[in-house]
Amino acid sequence: MYEGPVQDLIDALGRLPGIGPKSAQRIAFHLLTADPADITVLQSALHRVKNDVKFCEVCGNVSEQTRCRICLDPRRDDTVICVVEEPKDISSVERTREFRGLYHVLGGAISPIDGIGPDQLRIGPLLKRVAEPGVREVILATDPNLEGEATATYLTRLMKDFPGLAVTRLASGLPVGGDLEYADEVTLGRAFSGRRAVDA
Amino acid sequence: MYEGPVQDLIDALGRLPGIGPKSAQRIAFHLLTADPADITVLQSALHRVKNDVKFCEVCGNVSEQTRCRICLDPRRDDTVICVVEEPKDISSVERTREFRGLYHVLGGAISPIDGIGPDQLRIGPLLKRVAEPGVREVILATDPNLEGEATATYLTRLMKDFPGLAVTRLASGLPVGGDLEYADEVTLGRAFSGRRAVDA
Numbered sequence: 001m002y003e004g005p006v007q008d009l010i011d012a013l014g015r016l017p018g019i020g021p022k023s024a025q026r027i028a029f030h031l032l033t034a035d036p037a038d039i040t041v042l043q044s045a046l047h048r049v050k051n052d053v054k055f056c057e058v059c060g061n062v063s064e065q066t067r068c069r070i071c072l073d074p075r076r077d078d079t080v081i082c083v084v085e086e087p088k089d090i091s092s093v094e095r096t097r098e099f100r101g102l103y104h105v106l107g108g109a110i111s112p113i114d115g116i117g118p119d120q121l122r123i124g125p126l127l128k129r130v131a132e133p134g135v136r137e138v139i140l141a142t143d144p145n146l147e148g149e150a151t152a153t154y155l156t157r158l159m160k161d162f163p164g165l166a167v168t169r170l171a172s173g174l175p176v177g178g179d180l181e182y183a184d185e186v187t188l189g190r191a192f193s194g195r196r197a198v199d200a
Numbered sequence: 201m202y203e204g205p206v207q208d209l210i211d212a213l214g215r216l217p218g219i220g221p222k223s224a225q226r227i228a229f230h231l232l233t234a235d236p237a238d239i240t241v242l243q244s245a246l247h248r249v250k251n252d253v254k255f256c257e258v259c260g261n262v263s264e265q266t267r268c269r270i271c272l273d274p275r276r277d278d279t280v281i282c283v284v285e286e287p288k289d290i291s292s293v294e295r296t297r298e299f300r301g302l303y304h305v306l307g308g309a310i311s312p313i314d315g316i317g318p319d320q321l322r323i324g325p326l327l328k329r330v331a332e333p334g335v336r337e338v339i340l341a342t343d344p345n346l347e348g349e350a351t352a353t354y355l356t357r358l359m360k361d362f363p364g365l366a367v368t369r370l371a372s373g374l375p376v377g378g379d380l381e382y383a384d385e386v387t388l389g390r391a392f393s394g395r396r397a398v399d400a
Contacts, residue, residue: 003263015238025288025381029287041208049231
């Protein structure tokens with residue numbers, strides 16, 4: 001419909017999640033008349049995300065260095081590990097201010113339909129961390145949907161024989177079938193404080 | 201909330217129209233795990249929009265050359281000029297397939313509240329085109345809202361003494377208070393075929 005660069009930009013934007021053709025067009029024309037400095041900021045952010053982002057070698061969170069800020073923070077309680085599916089879930093939990101321990105990012109959830117089994121997740125490194133002395137609780141904060149529950153059940157079975165380890169799951173209160181990412185702070189905070197022990 | 205590049209990208213995306221914090225986060229994490237080639241496509245589209253896009257010297261449409269494809273197309277009817285506010289309105293009209301004439305982009309609408317008067321719009325070049333022999337109709341396709349109606353009224357008065365020129369306005373049928381950009385093809389097509397003469 002448009003010539004060259006404008007249409008290319010609309011197409012590229014339209015491939016992003018949650019952006020339809022009308023939104024893509026609106027953003028493209030916004031950028032067309034925007035301050036070139038705004039585009040430069042976006043370009044440089046894209047460049048750095050493509051080239052400079054690392055993942056924390058301990059927990060798997062996004063990071064600028066080999067270890068993320070949370071793992072490096074001496075004020076965090078290293079006896080509790082909160083297991084989440086994705087790095088973005090960490091920011092959801094952090095916003096509740098209910099949790100001062102460390103995290104472990106699985107990189108997804110067990111989902112046979114999508115061909116994701118336990119081997120595709122960072123479960124080995126998790127067991128290694130949990131086996132270290134001092135860890136007293138693992139909080140399973142996977143999404144409260146089918147895949148997340150299956151993953152939590154699987155992890156519970158793997159960890160049930162670790163001596164002196166409590167394995168907990170976020171309390172009900174989270175809407176079932178949803179995504180952790182979209183939970184509001186109060187609901188997620190309540191789910192944290194009401195977490196329950198899981199029997200395998 | 202996030203470290204360095206990821207947060208910068210979320211911030212940059214969140215400044216785009218229609219993208220809230222959650223969408224920005226979702227897109228940023230999508231790009232983080234996306235094929236780097238997808239990011240390259242987006243980067244190059246941004247680069248070209250910033251550097252290569254010109255505006256047609258005749259009609260003001262976005263263009264890769266000094267004249268746009270529509271103005272260069274010999275099959276278009278050069279006796280009819282459709283006046284729109286923005287380049288994106290051209291694609292809305294083109295999708296109706298009701299119009300085979302040429303366009304003129306004003307670059308906005310008269311809006312005293314936003315400090316936009318007739319001098320900020322491409323009205324001089326429009327009058328020059330309309331004064332050329334052969335132009336028999338000017339269709340005022342400004343948005344059917346306050347600013348668009350004011351602009352249409354203003355233009356009608358300017359052109360009422362041009363000999364042999366019909367000045368028309370898109371038919372009612374368009375929802376009042378809306379944007380041309382969001383009209384569906386059928387409604388906009390009907391508005392085109394039912395356009396009416398305007399008396400100043």
